[in-house]
Amino acid sequence: MAQELEIKLSVAQPDLDRVVDWLLGQPNTYESGTLQLGNTYYDTPDGDLNRQKIALRIRKLGDRHIQTLKTRGEFVDGAHRRQEWEWPLIGTTLNMGLIADTPVGQSVNLARLQPVFETNFQRRVVMIEQGESLVEVAIDSGEIVADGQSRPLSEVEFELKAGDASLLLAWARRLADEVPVFLNLVSKAEQGYYLAGLYHPVSKAEQNAELSVNEFLFLLSVSWLTGQSAPVNGDDFRAIARMAGERGVGELYQRVFRSLAEGNAIGDMASSKELGQLQLAIAAA
Secondary structure, three states, rough: OEEEEEEEEEHHHHHHHHHHHHHHHOOOOOHHHHHHHHEEEEEEEOOOOHOOOEOOOOOOEEEEEEEEEEEEOOEEEEEEEEEEEEEEOOOOOOOOOHHOOHHHHHOOOOHHHHHEEEEEEEEEEEEEEOOOEEEEEEEEEEEEEEOEEEEEEEEEEEEEEEEHHHHHHHHHHHHOOOOOOOOOOOOOHHHHHHOOOOOOOOOHHHHOOOOOOHHHHHHHHHHHHOOOOOOOOOOHHHHHHHHHHHOOHHHHHHHHHHHHHHHHHHOHHHOOHHHHHHHHHHHHO
8 A cells, every 4th residue: 555645736738738848848857758548447336435435446558457446535735645555457357356455345345346437548747856856747638438428637746756745736836827727626536426427526615614725625626526606605715815815815815706706617717827826825734
């Protein structure tokens, strides 16, 4: 078992080449390759894994196949930290025995697992070497497919391979000054589950409570996923307003809040730099 720490940004498809060009224009960066990835995700017909916030997939990478199990984990300073198990496979068949040796094996009827959705995309990889630290940047472009439906997949992920975790947020903030980004707390798997009709997220804003930063970011991500406007209540957002003021982005927060209050869709708001810049400014604890 390993721990994965990453920051995921949704970026408009036309901007992905700009992301790569900007990254490669920075000191101590280099492109390490382009991959074509096909991923099949598995669950029971009732979505038992998804209810436990667990994702199980088989990834095709060239002539290799890899079985991966991930927990949803937690969000820390805008980054996603989660547990991950990964095993090489011979062929394309799910290996139940490998799962049986994890906590999941005791809580799910493995015999009921079946394919639920796919994520298929091209990945360009840029490495950042900064002192003793190493960050992998994955630039993904493709689609998510479930039940004959599809939705585009266009993301940039900063993943810490070694060293200082604070570099993830620092690099994400620098990128947000170059192209519009959206700090997305909804994983590829959750997007696939939503498309398959097995995931119906509920944000704390719908429970009429003052939001923490992570809850605010999740609210925005849910609204982005569903295409619905974010529910806005000034009392719910008081902690966010205070945080924005402390970080010196109070005016930026007010502009974003007004846009949310007007009912603008998150997808539309993410086409300008302001939303992503605010998210990343308040993400660090």
